[in-house]
Amino acid sequence: xxxxxxxxxxxxxxxxxxxxxxxxxxxxxxxxxxxxxxxxxxxxxxxxxxxxxxxxxxxxxxxxxxxxxxxxxxxxxxxxxxxxxxxxxxxxxxxxxxxxxxxxxxxxxxxxxxxxxxxxxxxxxxxxxxxxxxxxxxxxxxxxxxxxxxxxxxxxxxxxxxxxxxxxxxxxxxxxxxxxxxxxxxxxxxxxxxxxxxxxxxxxxxxxxxxxxxxxxxxxxxxxxxxxxxxxxxxxxxxxxxxxxxxxxxxxxxxxxxxxxxxxxxxxxxxxxxxxxxxxxxxxxxxxxxxxxxx
Numbered sequence: 111x112x113x114x115x116x117x118x119x120x121x122x123x124x125x126x127x128x129x130x131x132x133x134x135x136x137x138x139x140x141x142x143x144x145x146x147x148x149x150x151x152x153x154x155x156x157x158x159x160x161x162x163x164x165x166x167x168x169x170x171x172x173x174x175x176x177x178x179x180x181x182x183x184x185x186x187x188x189x190x191x192x193x194x195x196x197x198x199x200x201x202x203x204x205x206x207x208x209x210x211x212x213x214x215x216x217x218x219x220x221x222x223x224x225x226x227x228x229x230x231x232x233x234x235x236x237x238x239x240x241x242x243x244x245x246x247x248x249x250x251x252x253x254x255x256x257x258x259x260x261x262x263x264x265x266x267x268x269x270x271x272x273x274x275x276x277x278x279x280x281x282x283x284x285x286x287x288x289x290x291x292x293x294x295x296x297x298x299x300x301x302x303x304x305x306x307x308x309x310x311x312x313x314x315x316x317x318x319x320x321x322x323x324x325x326x327x328x329x330x331x332x333x334x335x336x337x338x339x340x341x342x343x344x345x346x347x348x349x350x351x352x353x354x355x356x357x358x359x360x361x362x363x364x365x366x367x368x369x370x371x372x373x374x375x376x377x378x379x380x381x382x383x384x385x386x387x388x389x390x391x392x393x394x395x396x397x398x399x400x401x402x403x404x405x
Contacts (some may be wrong), residue, residue, distance in 0.1 A: 115195060115217045116371040119157060123374050124367050126164055127360050133160040133251035134340035137351040143170035143239065144344050148225065158194040160342070165192060165224060169236050172222040183231035191221035195375070205318050217375070218376035239362055242347040244291060251295040255302065258388045262305040264298070271297045273304040275317050280305055292349040296339050298389070303338030304331065306384040314380060329366045337381030342388060 126133050130359045144153045145162035148171040154162055162172060172192075178185060197215040225231060271282045280301045288294040307317030316331025343350035366373050 115219055116375060118193065119161065119195060120367050120371045120374050122161060122164065124364060127364050130360065132360065132363075133164050135351050136163065136243075136340070136344065137348045137349050138184050138344050145170050145172060147171075148173040148233065149181075154194065156382040157375050159344075160374075160378060161194060162192060162222075168226040169222040171225045171236075172231070173225070173228075174220065174222055178223060178228050181231050181233060183228045185194055185223055186227055186229055189223065189227040191223055193219045193221055195219045220340075230278065235400075247347050247349075248291045248295070251291075251299075251338070251348055253297060254342060254389065255295070255389045258302060259390055260310060262302070262308065264316045271301055273301045275304075275308055278305070278308055278310070290349070292343075295346075295348055296343055296350060299339040299342045300335045302379065302388055303335035303342075303384050305389045306338070307331070307334075312383060312387060314384075329362060330370075330377055333363060333366060333373065333377040334380045334384065337378055338384040338388070339384035341381055344383070345389065 123133055145159055153159065154172070155371050172194075173181070175185065175191070195217055196219070198218045199215050225233065225236070262273070263279050264280045264282065266282055266284045268281050269287070271280075271285055273280050280298070282294070282298045282301060285291060285294040288297070304317060306312050307314030309318050314331070314334070316327050318333065319327070321327045321331060340350055342348075
């Protein structure tokens with residue numbers, strides 16, 4: 111069951127990439143709404159934000175079949191639900207500590223519908239969304255970067271961006287060397303995403319271990335950093351819709367996902383933790399459950 115769910119999630123992401131659509135690349139400065147649970151009014155997190163972001167709806171609000179009925183509505187004829195996933199922890203077989211530690215979380219799903227797939231709902235109409243001005247985006251992005259606890263050293267110099275774990279150092283070219291301020295902050299957030307994996311922070315294998323360029327672990331860590339930047343971009347309304355050399359990027363991500371059906375679920379969970387860390391909300395345990403469902 112769980113394996114099928116991993117494959118279901120991954121197949122949707124692969125299908126989008128095969129059509130040149132990168133699920134985590136969004137022009138958030140004009141499409142500012144992250145998918146949310148209508149009744150909880152909380153954003154979906156991790157891979158669920160990617161899955162729901164692929165849906166062709168302007169409305170960002172989602173709810174279950176039961177919630178639709180509770181709010182006096184119904185699903186339009188012929189509409190199909192979208193699956194979102196979460197971790198379920200089985201009950202321990204006994205009260206001893208070893209039994210509790212041995213519980214392996216199981217991937218499960220539930221189905222949701224977008225507000226546009228319903229009729230008769232007693233909910234407010236979606237308000238018109240205006241683009242966030244560049245000045246406001248940059249102020250918000252700068253505050254986000256400065257909010258990171260225990261940050262690495264950041265040097266704005268050179269012609270390349272990278273993170274060096276041995277020195278806990280991020281290098282990024284100066285902002286005037288980028289085509290836009292958005293691209294500068296996206297690049298910086300990508301490298302800060304890597305930096306969250308340092309042993310003094312989230313202690314992520316793709317950063318703390320010896321990882322060779324072009325290896326599977328390297329590609330997975332790149333995906334984590336890419337998604338971290340995307341989740342942060344959504345938070346502060348950066349335009350994350352442009353990528354350089356998109357064909358080669360898409361090819362590398364497709365290779366990762368086709369080789370490991372679980373990669374996108376775990377990369378998105380790790381990226382959500384990394385984004386939370388940058389925002390100042392640290393998650394101590396290496397547990398992806400909070401990154402999958404609204405919390």
